[in-house]
Amino acid sequence: MSDYSERIQELRSKMAAKGIDVCIIPGSDDHINEYLSEHSKIRDFLCGFTGSAGTLVVGSDFAFLWTDSRYYLQAEEQLEGTGVKLVKEGLPDIPDYINWIADNLSAGSKVAINGHCFSINKVREIKMAFHQKQIQLETGLTLAEDVWTTRPSLPDNPVIEHPEKLSGLSRIQKIDLVRQELKNKEATHYVTGSLDEIAWVMNLRGSDIPFNPVFHAFLVISLDSVSLYINPNKLTSSIGKKLSKDKIRISLYQDIYSHLSEIPDHAVVYIDPQRNNSILYSSIPSSIPKIEGTGLITSLKSIKNDIEIENIKKTMVEDGVAMVRFLKWLEEKVPSGSVSELSAAQQLLEYRKQSPNFQGESFNTISAYGPHGAIVHYSVSKNSDVVLKNKGVFLLDSGGQYLTGTTDLTRTIGLGPVNEQVKKDFTLVLKGHIALACAIFPTGTRGVHLDILARRPMWEHKINYGHGTGHGVGYYLNVHEGPQSIRLQDNGIEIKPGMVTSNEPGIYRPMEYGIRIENLVLSRTFGDSDFGTFFDFETLTLCPIDTSLIIEKMLSPKEMQWLNNYHEKVYSCLAPELNAEEQEWLKQKTRSIGQS
Numbered sequence: 082m083s084d085y086s087e088r089i090q091e092l093r094s095k096m097a098a099k100g101i102d103v104c105i106i107p108g109s110d111d112h113i114n115e116y117l118s119e120h121s122k123i124r125d126f127l128c129g130f131t132g133s134a135g136t137l138v139v140g141s142d143f144a145f146l147w148t149d150s151r152y153y154l155q156a157e158e159q160l161e162g163t164g165v166k167l168v169k170e171g172l173p174d175i176p177d178y179i180n181w182i183a184d185n186l187s188a189g190s191k192v193a194i195n196g197h198c199f200s201i202n203k204v205r206e207i208k209m210a211f212h213q214k215q216i217q218l219e220t221g222l223t224l225a226e227d228v229w230t231t232r233p234s235l236p237d238n239p240v241i242e243h244p245e246k247l248s249g250l251s252r253i254q255k256i257d258l259v260r261q262e263l264k265n266k267e268a269t270h271y272v273t274g275s276l277d278e279i280a281w282v283m284n285l286r287g288s289d290i291p292f293n294p295v296f297h298a299f300l301v302i303s304l305d306s307v308s309l310y311i312n313p314n315k316l317t318s319s320i321g322k323k324l325s326k327d328k329i330r331i332s333l334y335q336d337i338y339s340h341l342s343e344i345p346d347h348a349v350v351y352i353d354p355q356r357n358n359s360i361l362y363s364s365i366p367s368s369i370p371k372i373e374g375t376g377l378i379t380s381l382k383s384i385k386n387d388i389e390i391e392n393i394k395k396t397m398v399e400d401g402v403a404m405v406r407f408l409k410w411l412e413e414k415v416p417s418g419s420v421s422e423l424s425a426a427q428q429l430l431e432y433r434k435q436s437p438n439f440q441g442e443s444f445n446t447i448s449a450y451g452p453h454g455a456i457v458h459y460s461v462s463k464n465s466d467v468v469l470k471n472k473g474v475f476l477l478d479s480g481g482q483y484l485t486g487t488t489d490l491t492r493t494i495g496l497g498p499v500n501e502q503v504k505k506d507f508t509l510v511l512k513g514h515i516a517l518a519c520a521i522f523p524t525g526t527r528g529v530h531l532d533i534l535a536r537r538p539m540w541e542h543k544i545n546y547g548h549g550t551g552h553g554v555g556y557y558l559n560v561h562e563g564p565q566s567i568r569l570q571d572n573g574i575e576i577k578p579g580m581v582t583s584n585e586p587g588i589y590r591p592m593e594y595g596i597r598i599e600n601l602v603l604s605r606t607f608g609d610s611d612f613g614t615f616f617d618f619e620t621l622t623l624c625p626i627d628t629s630l631i632i633e634k635m636l637s638p639k640e641m642q643w644l645n646n647y648h649e650k651v652y653s654c655l656a657p658e659l660n661a662e663e664q665e666w667l668k669q670k671t672r673s674i675g676q677s
Contacts, residue, residue, distance in 0.1 A: 183214045247484060268351040354373045355375075400483070405663060444560050450474075506590070512640060514586055515644065550585060553566065581621065600622035652668060
């Protein structure tokens with residue numbers, strides 16, 4: 082029996098002792114984070130699956146893991162020998178875990194979750210499905226956590242300041258913006274456990290979560306007070322004094338729940354039900370009016386200020402220089418047979434480290450050669466690592482955290498001969514990428530309205546991709562941030578000037594290859610007319626796109642002009658930071674196409 086099988090059995094024993102029929106363990110934490118500290122990787126500990134999306138469901142005689150198509154292959158490999166079976170979420174006729182439990186348990190059954198690790202909305206969804214089938218839900222048990230007797234403590238890493246010269250606004254100014262939004266919403270208290278919101282409004286950064294420069298805390302902002310719930314050991318004397326000067330009260334991290342239960346009777350609480358845990362909500366007395374919606378700070382920080390935008394553009398130059406040096410190195414070294422997926426990712430990291438502003442990667446680099454590129458969130462390991470050869474395509478999706486911004490880009494690189502299907506697919510992806518980059522759209526446009534622009538060239542060839550086309554990106558914060566997105570599903574959020582969003586269509590052919598082209602774009606005002614105000618996108622990312630993979634006759638003159646103009650910008654911005662040899666290499670990679 083494997084260690085994982087033994088852990089599942091121990092969980093079943095604890096369930097039986099409490100009269101629990103099913104226990105649900107998500108890949109989440111008290112802050113509903115995408116990435117987790119070691120302390121919060123309960124699901125990983127129990128079954129060995131490490132993907133960012135996946136829910137473990139354990140019963141007395143079954144154990145299933147639900148995850149989506151990004152992680153099918155990874156889950157199959159990691160679950161082997163654990164006794165946990167993979168459920169491929171998203172396939173036809175496959176129910177989600179909530180409906181499966183509701184359909185397969187009898188009335189009177191009991192299901193346990195740790196409500197700290199489920200959002201307010203998710204608990205409501207579960208309760209609604211279970212109520213119809215007379216299934217009881219227990220939200221206050223920590224059965225899975227109790228199995229992990231050697232569980233690490235929460236990180237106590239110190240926080241650092243993100244100074245006003247980089248943030249563009251002081252803490253007090255940001256708090257005032259939140260208070261103005263509270264007044265607009267006719268609320269008195271804003272409650273949040275979203276770590277990127279807290280880091281942004283406090284002008285602080287941390288290192289508690291891999292890839293995300295945030296720290297564990299909760300925050301309550303009222304019209305006349307601010308309370309930060311944090312392990313005080315994380316605060317230096319200097320930062321503590323500055324917070325005190327700004328009239329920010331420091332309370333113990335775990336006291337948030339008891340303090341919410343004592344909130345004044347006159348309060349009206351605003352809270353985001355998608356990004357806060359259910360126990361936060363239930364700690365607030367039921368008599369207190371509550372207003373729900375997108376996080377106030379989430380909306381505020383999504384609109385980058387002038388200082389942030391200026392710094393992001395400087396960051397794109399630093400990141401672009403690292404990418405050019407890497408791509409040149411890759412081209413020179415692959416023929417020797419000495420480059421693997423792992424060593425390529427490590428070399429790129431070394432080039433990024435040459436920037437004094439670089440703080441770390443913004444996510445785990447997707448370094449995927451050949452068939453691995455078809456796994457959307459492929460994570461290279463020592464077991465999966467392969468050598469790059471002088472043929473086929475290499476997909477590299479990577480990003481960096483800099484004091485002056487966050488980057489995320491993808492390039493698909495031809496390493497040698499490729500067939501016509503590869504070139505056709507690459508050109509279709511490029512056409513979709515260009516169509517979105519060139520979008521001009523009126524006030525009120527949401528991501529769902531723009532998504533079709535990137536997909537249309539592929540749809541015309543009966544090709545599609547299963548992920549979103551664009552996500553928001555933070556400012557020296559989370560690489561995936563809201564509230565905006567560009568995808569088939571409508572989230573009701575308008576694209577507004579100042580937002581930074583990814584543009585990343587792709588094509589994935591299982592067991593063959595994957596192709597994706599990703600740049601970050603800044604939405605901005607295009608102009609006014611009798612029909613209102615219109616916006617467009619400015620492409621921020623600076624990195625050459627591989628023209629060797631393009632079928633030129635498939636591009637329109639306008640598309641060729643966009644690519645040539647983009648490459649001219651890439652060269653003019655990056656060349657001054659490169660040596661003569663690097664300049665010449667980049668000059669060749671950015672030369673115009675479509676000209677005889």
